[in-house]
Amino acid sequence: MKHLQWIMLSTFAVLYGAMAQEPRTQPGDRGPLDPPPYRMRAAQLAGTRGSLTTGTEFNPAISAILDFTYAHSTKDVDDPPGFELGGHHHGHGHGHDHGHGLGEGFQLREVELTFTGTVDPYFDALVMLGFTDHDVEIEEAYILTRMLPAGLRLKLGKFFSDVGYINKQHMHDWLFADAPWMREHMFGDHGLNEIGLQLSWLAPTDTYLRLGAEILQGESEGVANYIGPGRHQIVTILPDGDNAPQRNRWRASNGLAEEDGPRLFTGFAKWAPDMVGSSHAFQLGAFGGYSRAFQLDETHSSGRLETWDGDAWFAGADLVYKYDGQGAMGHRNFTLQAEYMYRQLDLDYRSQQFTDFSTLAVTDFNKQRWKQDGLYVQSVYGFAPRWNAGLRLDVLGLTNKGFEGRGTPEDFGTSYRYTGQLSYAPTEFSRIRLQAGYTELAEDDHNGHDHDHETWTVALQFNVSLGVHGAHAF
Amino acid sequence: MKAMLMIGLMAWLAGATHAEARMRVVATVSNMGMLAREVGGNAVRVNVLSPPNRDAHYLEARPSMMARLRRADLVVSVGAELEVGWLPAAIQGANNRRVQPGQPGYFEAARKVELLRDDKPADRALGDVHPQGNPHLYLDPERMAQVALALATRMGELDADNADMFRRNAEAFAAQVAERMPAWRKRVRGAPGALAYHSDMDYLLNTLGVPVLGHIEPLPGIPPTAAHLRALVKKHAGGRGVIWSVNFHPAQAGEFMARELGWPAHRLPSQIAIAGDAQAYFNMIEAWVATLESSVADTK
Numbered sequence: 001m002k003h004l005q006w007i008m009l010s011t012f013a014v015l016y017g018a019m020a021q022e023p024r025t026q027p028g029d030r031g032p033l034d035p036p037p038y039r040m041r042a043a044q045l046a047g048t049r050g051s052l053t054t055g056t057e058f059n060p061a062i063s064a065i066l067d068f069t070y071a072h073s074t075k076d077v078d079d080p081p082g083f084e085l086g087g088h089h090h091g092h093g094h095g096h097d098h099g100h101g102l103g104e105g106f107q108l109r110e111v112e113l114t115f116t117g118t119v120d121p122y123f124d125a126l127v128m129l130g131f132t133d134h135d136v137e138i139e140e141a142y143i144l145t146r147m148l149p150a151g152l153r154l155k156l157g158k159f160f161s162d163v164g165y166i167n168k169q170h171m172h173d174w175l176f177a178d179a180p181w182m183r184e185h186m187f188g189d190h191g192l193n194e195i196g197l198q199l200s201w202l203a204p205t206d207t208y209l210r211l212g213a214e215i216l217q218g219e220s221e222g223v224a225n226y227i228g229p230g231r232h233q234i235v236t237i238l239p240d241g242d243n244a245p246q247r248n249r250w251r252a253s254n255g256l257a258e259e260d261g262p263r264l265f266t267g268f269a270k271w272a273p274d275m276v277g278s279s280h281a282f283q284l285g286a287f288g289g290y291s292r293a294f295q296l297d298e299t300h301s302s303g304r305l306e307t308w309d310g311d312a313w314f315a316g317a318d319l320v321y322k323y324d325g326q327g328a329m330g331h332r333n334f335t336l337q338a339e340y341m342y343r344q345l346d347l348d349y350r351s352q353q354f355t356d357f358s359t360l361a362v363t364d365f366n367k368q369r370w371k372q373d374g375l376y377v378q379s380v381y382g383f384a385p386r387w388n389a390g391l392r393l394d395v396l397g398l399t400n401k402g403f404e405g406r407g408t409p410e411d412f413g414t415s416y417r418y419t420g421q422l423s424y425a426p427t428e429f430s431r432i433r434l435q436a437g438y439t440e441l442a443e444d445d446h447n448g449h450d451h452d453h454e455t456w457t458v459a460l461q462f463n464v465s466l467g468v469h470g471a472h473a474f
Numbered sequence: 475m476k477a478m479l480m481i482g483l484m485a486w487l488a489g490a491t492h493a494e495a496r497m498r499v500v501a502t503v504s505n506m507g508m509l510a511r512e513v514g515g516n517a518v519r520v521n522v523l524s525p526p527n528r529d530a531h532y533l534e535a536r537p538s539m540m541a542r543l544r545r546a547d548l549v550v551s552v553g554a555e556l557e558v559g560w561l562p563a564a565i566q567g568a569n570n571r572r573v574q575p576g577q578p579g580y581f582e583a584a585r586k587v588e589l590l591r592d593d594k595p596a597d598r599a600l601g602d603v604h605p606q607g608n609p610h611l612y613l614d615p616e617r618m619a620q621v622a623l624a625l626a627t628r629m630g631e632l633d634a635d636n637a638d639m640f641r642r643n644a645e646a647f648a649a650q651v652a653e654r655m656p657a658w659r660k661r662v663r664g665a666p667g668a669l670a671y672h673s674d675m676d677y678l679l680n681t682l683g684v685p686v687l688g689h690i691e692p693l694p695g696i697p698p699t700a701a702h703l704r705a706l707v708k709k710h711a712g713g714r715g716v717i718w719s720v721n722f723h724p725a726q727a728g729e730f731m732a733r734e735l736g737w738p739a740h741r742l743p744s745q746i747a748i749a750g751d752a753q754a755y756f757n758m759i760e761a762w763v764a765t766l767e768s769s770v771a772d773t774k
Contacts, residue, residue: 121576124566147571151544202544202569208537272537277525277748281536322536326528328697328724385697427696473563474537 060117060125063467065172067109071102071459075452081442082372082400082412083185101189102178102459108133110171122147128170139170139193151202161192162200162212163268163287164339165318173472175335176421177435177461180376181394186314186341188221192289195219196262208272208283218263223312223343224291229258232352232360234303252360255350256309259293266290272474279324283474288315294345303354308347308368316341320474330382330425338377342399345370349404369403386426392419397442413442433461497633500546500573502557503530504745505612505755506583510550512752513625513643517636521546523564526745529722530556531695535563543568546579547632550625553582554589554609578631584609586624587617590676613744614677615759616655619648647752654756659683662766669710669737671719671728674744678759684766687715690727698727707734716769718762720744740765 078084103109111131119125128140142157160168166183168191178184183191196216203209218224233251240246266289275281294312299305318339325332351364374397380390394417401409419437441453497518501507507522514520521542524530530552543549543564551557565573565580572579589607611617626644630637659682667685668675673694679686687710692702717739719728725741732739742761746754 118575121574144566146574148569149571151569153569200569202540202567204545206538206541208541210537210540270537272541274538274541275536276521276523276538276542278538279525281538283537322534324528324534326722472535473567474535474540 060115061467063114063465065110065112065114065170065463065465067112067171068462069102069107069109069177069459071104071107071177071457073104073455073457075455077439077441077452077455080181080185080396080415082370082397082402101184102457112139112170112172118146119143139190151204153200153202155198155200158193158195159198161194161214161216161266161289162198163192163214163266163289164316164341165283165285165320165337166339167191172463172465175378175380175390176392176419177433177459180339180378180392181396181415181417182339182341182374182376185396186222186343186372186374188223188225190220192216192220192223192266194224194264196264206274206276208270208274210270212268214264214266214268214289215262216264216266217261218259218291218293220264223289223314224264224294225296226259226261226263226293227254227256227295227297229256230254232297232299232305234299234301234354236303248357250303250354250357252354252358254297254305254307255352255360255362256295256297256307257293263292264289279326281320281322281324281474283318283320285318286316287318289313294347296347304363305350305352305360307350307352308345309350310345310347310368312343312345314341314343322474325382327382327385329385330388331385333382333388334380336377336379338375340373340375342371342373344372366405368405371399371401371403371409372397373399380421386424388423388425390421390423392421393417394419400442415439415441429466430464431462433459433463435459435461497547497629498545499548499550500542501550502552502561503612504748504750505618506550506552507748508746508750508752508755509583509618509622509625509647510548512647513622513640514629515636515639515643517633517639518548518629522748524745526743526747527722529720531559533557533560535560535567537567539564540567543573544570546570546573548579548581548629549573550581551583552609552612553584554606554611556584556609578628581625581628583611583621583624587611587620590680608673608676610674610744611677613674613759613762614681615651615756616681617677618755619644619651622647650752650756654759655681658759658763662763662770665716665766665770666714668716668718668766669706669731669735670717671723674720675718675762678762682763682766687713690717690719690731697724703727703730703734706731710735714769716740716765718742718765738765738769 109132113129113131115127117125122145124144124146126140126142130137130139138158140159142155142159145154148154162168166174166180167187179191194216196214198212198214200210200212218226231251232254233249236248236250237245238248266287268285268287270283270285272281272283290311290313292311294310296308297305316339320337321335323334325334327333347368347370349366349368350362352360353363355361374395376392376394378390378392380388382388396415397412398414400412400414402412403409417437417439419435421433421435423431423433425431435458437457439455439457443453497514499510499514499518499520501510501520501522503524504522504526507520510518510520523539523542524533549565551561565575571577574580584606589611591607622644626640629640662682662684665684667687668679669687669690670676671690673689676686688706690698690703690706692699715737717728717731717737719725719741721741721743728739728741731737743758746758
């Protein structure tokens with residue numbers, strides 16, 4: 001794996017070379033010291049070749065999307081049993097850290113600011129910033145090649161992985177106010193959102209076939225959580241011989257292995273039959289990935305440190321059917337989509353305790369294997385112009401097993417969620433949505449403490465899009 | 475290493491593709507497909523993305539579109555943001571450098587003719603407005619003739635061997651238009667005008683010299699409201715005219731206006747069949763002209 005970076009770099013260089021050989025407008029004679037003509041060339045092209053449908057007069061196209069919600073749950077419930085580990089690790093306490101879930105009461109979940117445009121004849125770029133009350137994050141920032149030959153396209157930067165169907169969608173694209181459990185608990189709060197590169201290829205056939213591979217840093221909590229070697233430290237203040245408080249620092253290495261990125265490798269395939277000019281569209285997908293590292297830790301006030309260190313792989317399939325009802329404002333449109341995903345975590349579990357101020361000793365060790373899966377099926381129908389209604393079924397943990405050592409599997413049970421939504425969209429730029437859901441978690445007798453495992457949740461979502469928003473891919 | 479093997483495999487497969495002799499043209503709508511076939515003759519193979527009974531404003535990008543665009547040598551679009559909701563995404567997903575906007579393989583008709591504009595500001599509060607102008611130029615035969623000539627030039631850049639043939643074909647199309655226009659104009663002379671559902675009929679009325687009496691939509695892309703219809707009825711009560719809507723527009727509002735005003739309502743296609751030729755296009759224009767012609771007779 002050490003050579004991977006070099007292979008990647010040289011591949012990239014070759015591809016870049018192939019692309020750069022194709023400047024359509026050759027600049028005139030230029031001396032070796034002349035500045036690069038890219039900007040000039042882009043301007044020239046826009047003038048002469050009359051590009052444009054893409055946001056046209058505004059370059060880059062800028063849009064702001066506001067997402068405002070009110071939600072209420074009848075009971076506070078924890079994460080689905082078995083998914084506290086990989087999904088929201090350390091998801092103790094309630095509230096909404098900065099995930100995209102529905103929080104209790106009013107919530108301005110996000111103001112999403114997007115800049116898209118064509119950089120020059122060779123690249124398109126997108127920058128999407130997510131503002132919440134407390135911080136700003138780069139949701140996506142990537143460049144896309146325009147000029148690679150032979151149906152190839154390279155994406156570089158931070159982006160939502162193209163695995164599955166819903167993963168790469170943004171909050172405002174979802175057909176419900178929240179994400180399916182599968183995305184949230186199998187990949188993590190933000191889905192599979194990573195820094196890296198993606199190469200995809202579209203087959204030269206009338207049948208749509210797209211294959212892609214991604215090399216990613218590996219940070220998504222559900223399949224590639226990474227901590228790396230570091231210090232575990234506690235401070236105790238205990239009486240000394242004279243009963244005066246004495247400060248002691250206990251510090252030692254956490255024992256986690258170092259794995260330099262990129263750590264996560266994924267692949268996907270998407271296939272759609274030739275239905276051009278038809279009101280029907282159908283797409284099937286398959287995907288998988290392997291992460292060289294999957295690490296978790298949990299510190300206790302006693303100074304005990306628990307770590308899980310290993311690797312992970314996942315695989316799944318997705319299906320989308322869309323019917324274009326040809327009615328006004330979404331009337332009679334129908335969408336059915338479903339995804340299934342399985343993941344396996346192979347982990348070394350260690351419980352460690354200080355034996356002196358600078359030594360952690362392993363007090364418990366075992367090898368664990370976690371096998372888990374999740375799926376959702378959802379469907380939305382435009383029953384009148386501007387209106388649609390939808391149903392969603394979430395199932396998490398049909399397989400939900402943790403194996404400790406050679407022991408028998410411990411089954412954490414299957415959790416279900418049933419959701420219905422009703423949307424009204426006055427135009428394609430604004431939408432108001434009412435959603436109600438019933439959650440039925442598997443009974444969790446492992447934790448000992450008795451938690452509610454059933455709840456009703458209602459939510460009201462208001463979503464508006466301000467400015468020039470790019471066309472949506474399928 | 476698996477990922478690298480996959481990339482290698484993809485690169486190899488990509489190299490295995492080969493070109494076809496005929497230029498592959500993908501047209502966004504069937505009227506543009508007709509023009510591409512008329513100009514390109516046997517040297518082109520044309521695919522159309524949008525079904526003729528669909529409003530091209532409201533399509534969505536589909537995998538099938540991307541597959542067609544993947545091997546295209548030339549995209550012929552209407553432009554002026556008519557296809558903005560789906561064509562950029564479809565092109566981006568097609569991984570085809572030849573048809574990127576800015577390349578010779580990307581052709582926009584709206585860039586080649588003067589567009590009709592209303593003097594409203596480009597504000598979303600005023601509906602689905604197009605800052606560049608009204609995109610529905612495909613219903614003006616004369617503008618289509620101009621586009622044919624520009625398209626011939628572009629096709630000639632891509633396929634120099636057939637450049638003369640493309641030019642001759644475009645000129646032949648322009649000649650057919652020139653031959654028909656005077657007769658059409660003469661037949662509708664004195665027509666009181668048309669009340670159209672959407673601003674897509676403005677080009678045809680404009681070129682025929684017939685007044686646009688108004689639009690059933692209060693603002694482009696916004697469905698008719700009761701208040702707006704009442705205002706239209708009030709304005710045109712006792713007057714004369716015809717009511718026009720395209721077959722993919724909702725029928726009710728036009729029927730309501732027809733009852734209230736006692737005018738004839740006509741609902742006709744604005745795009746020809748997918749494989750239609752110039753004759754089909756002229757027949758379609760002829761059908762619209764005929765509805766105006768009958769209203770001339772009414773007034774006399």
